[in-house]
Amino acid sequence: MKNLVLTFLLALLVVLTCVSIRRMVGGTPFAGQKPALVAIGGDPVPPFPPPPPKPTN
Amino acid sequence: MDSGIASYGLQYGCILIEAALIIYVARSSHRGRRGGVLLYLSCLLATALARHYALCMYGLASWQYYNLYWTTDFLLVISAFILVCLFFRRGCLHEEKMWRFVRLLLVFIFVLVAGISGLSFSHNFSHLFTFFFVVEFNQNLYFTCLVLNTLLYLLLQQIDSADDQLGLLVCGVGIQFAGPAATLALVHLTTGEGFAQSLAYFTMPLCTLGMLLVWAYAIVRVPGREVVTRSRATVLAEVTAVLNV
Numbered sequence: 001m002k003n004l005v006l007t008f009l010l011a012l013l014v015v016l017t018c019v020s021i022r023r024m025v026g027g028t029p030f031a032g033q034k035p036a037l038v039a040i041g042g043d044p045v046p047p048f049p050p051p052p053p054k055p056t057n
Numbered sequence: 058m059d060s061g062i063a064s065y066g067l068q069y070g071c072i073l074i075e076a077a078l079i080i081y082v083a084r085s086s087h088r089g090r091r092g093g094v095l096l097y098l099s100c101l102l103a104t105a106l107a108r109h110y111a112l113c114m115y116g117l118a119s120w121q122y123y124n125l126y127w128t129t130d131f132l133l134v135i136s137a138f139i140l141v142c143l144f145f146r147r148g149c150l151h152e153e154k155m156w157r158f159v160r161l162l163l164v165f166i167f168v169l170v171a172g173i174s175g176l177s178f179s180h181n182f183s184h185l186f187t188f189f190f191v192v193e194f195n196q197n198l199y200f201t202c203l204v205l206n207t208l209l210y211l212l213l214q215q216i217d218s219a220d221d222q223l224g225l226l227v228c229g230v231g232i233q234f235a236g237p238a239a240t241l242a243l244v245h246l247t248t249g250e251g252f253a254q255s256l257a258y259f260t261m262p263l264c265t266l267g268m269l270l271v272w273a274y275a276i277v278r279v280p281g282r283e284v285v286t287r288s289r290a291t292v293l294a295e296v297t298a299v300l301n302v
Contacts, residue, residue: 003158004161007158007161007162007165008165010162011162011165011166011169012165012169014162014166014201014204014205014208015166015169015170015173015197015201017204018170018197018200018201018203018204019173019197019200021200021203021204021238022196022197022200024242025238025241025242025245026241026242026244026245036241036244036245037192037196037241038196038199038200038237038238038241038261039130039133039195039199039237039261040101040130040133040134040137040199040233040261040265041071041101041104041105041108041133041261041262041265042064042067042068042071042259042261042262042263042265043068043104043105043108043109043112043126044112044117045126046117046118046119046122046123046126047117047118047123
């Protein structure tokens with residue numbers, strides 16, 4: 001049980017490190033703009049669809 | 058015009074090398090041990106051909122290309138993750154205790170990546186949730202493969218692995234993943250200047266080409282662990298025979 005918890009915490013650390021690295025290098029997609037993305041292969045990335053309209057009250 | 062020719066040249070060069078490597082690995086006697094490499098190369102080749110067809114038929118801004126691009130991107134990152142897992146398995150071939158720990162760790166990592174990717178967009182884009190989840194998941198899994206590959210390289214150094222071929226294959230994957238990430242960081246630091254943008258345009262196919270060349274060298278020229286072990290055993294037998302004489 002203790003090993004399981006430790007493994008889970010280590011996995012969480014790895015994943016949070018990955019997400020942090022991604023945020024640090026600016027890899028955040030934004031709808032409607034040219035996204036900052038990394039991809040496998042060298043094919044051109046298609047443009048994103050426009051963002052959804054905000055609901056008006 | 059020149060950049061277009063260079064881009065097409067890179068694309069066709071990658072397709073040719075991928076096809077040649079697939080044929081070589083499929084016909085070799087060690088294809089079972091290189092199953093991950095064969096799977097990943099097949100995914101790369103099928104993706105490149107399908108995207109090229111969709112791009113020529115429907116255009117960059119079409120819905121068909123958009124769908125195909127993100128679906129194949131999903132397949133590519135999943136196959137890359139499987140490849141890294143199989144490399145971990147090959148690296149821990151004689152370390153069963155370590156492999157049990159690593160296997161559980163990889164399962165947790167995959168589940169956590171899926172969970173975090175779902176959380177980050179569930180509040181913002183409800184009607185396009187599926188698409189943005191796929192994009193977010195692909196990007197997170199890409200960086201996860203990058204970090205895991207680096208950890209695997211460090212692990213191979215730590216256990217002093219005799220499998221030189223695996224070391225080179227891991228280095229090839231490192232080129233494929235680290236190059237685009239480093240270019241993205243450069244674009245971010247230079248706030249998207251023209252030079253960085255044009256560099257990013259060529260980096261991804263160049264990194265794929267670099268990985269394929271390293272893999273071609275590793276598969277064709279560098280013996281795997283089994284070959285090395287056999288040759289050492291042969292040498293030992295020869296030395297024993299000489300000593301007995």
